[in-house]
Amino acid sequence: MSAEVTRSTTRRARAALGAAVAVCAVTVALPGVASAEPAGARGAGVERISVAADGTQADGDSADASITHDGRRVIFSSSATNLTADAASAGASVYVRDQRTGQNQRMGDLSPIGPPVISGDGEYIGYAHQWITNVRIRQYQMSTGxxxxxxxxxxxxDQASxxxxGRYTAHVVRYPRQPTFGQRIEVQDWNNGGANQxxxxxxxxKPSKPSISGDGRYVAYQDGQTEDVFLWDRTGATTSGPIEGPDKAAALVQLSDDGGKVVYLSGSDTYVHDVRTGTAQLLPNAKGVAIDPTGRYLLYAPRDTSGPALTLRDLRTGTDEIISDQPASAGTDAVSTGGRDVVFQSAADNIVPGDTNGKSDVFARHLY
Known part of the structure; x- marks a missing residue:
């Protein structure tokens, strides 16, 4: 690995926390990306995403949702056979739902391995899939096919971000037939003939998990064996870390879109590392899940099982908004810009009226 390694050990403990961005998989362009509709058009509340265009409930389980920065499009995987006219009769498929039109689009004929991802502008989606004896990351461009x-x-x-x-894809490369070779983290530049760095x-x-910044300059990743988190500056060709300091285990959650914050877990707590100052904020007894693109709103799961399953914290004010008080879970890229929308999955049947399919569904909570 390239160059100068610095260690950050200073931290501050605070009730409000901060930032990140990460993910995994392949890519696809979506037609006519536009800004989200005015706040009043959809209004605050919660809606089920994993339904057919006419509102018919999914007849299979749905999960692994991510949302675009503007909140317009949601990507998820589902074993349902009635979400689109071309839905598969067996196995899981990847779908993109346009919240403005209420239409679903099935993305390819391959079954995903792990959560699918969508670029922040909604132009590309991606997911890993089985390819003979290996796993590959497949990209789709919807505007051109x-x-x-x-x-x-x-x-x-796999584990693409x-x-x-959508120009840059950070991912993990493994050597399944020669495990002693370990693995590497790469960034592929689709505008440069698919060249890898x-x-x-x-x-x-052991698994590592990359997370790339919005401009593709920074990549945060986890060394699964040493349980350390590092930050790579591709422009400066420098690596900082372990950002959690020495003698402390850490697991990466996300890197913020601007590359300024790294969210990681350590023990039962969540930390947000500020790249500029080298300090960290602490959210005790909580599992950080996702951060909005601005780094202001953190989705987390309180470890106190008597409380809500998912909560969104405004890191500037320290105030919380309950996302789900029923059992629920979410992944990275689950929060749109400004904390307006949060996508999550739940098998609870009382989040929206008329939920009778007995399946795990994907929901979106609109906060304003």
């Missing part, structure tokens, strides 16, 4: 796979050669690649416009070589076989 073109598809492409990451340049993984004969190896396995897309930057805002090696971010880090990790001489172990």
């Amino acid at each position: 073109r598809t492409a796979s990451l340049n993984c050669s004969a190896y396995t690649c 897309l930057n805002t416009d 090696n971010v880090a070589v990790l001489t172990h076989s």
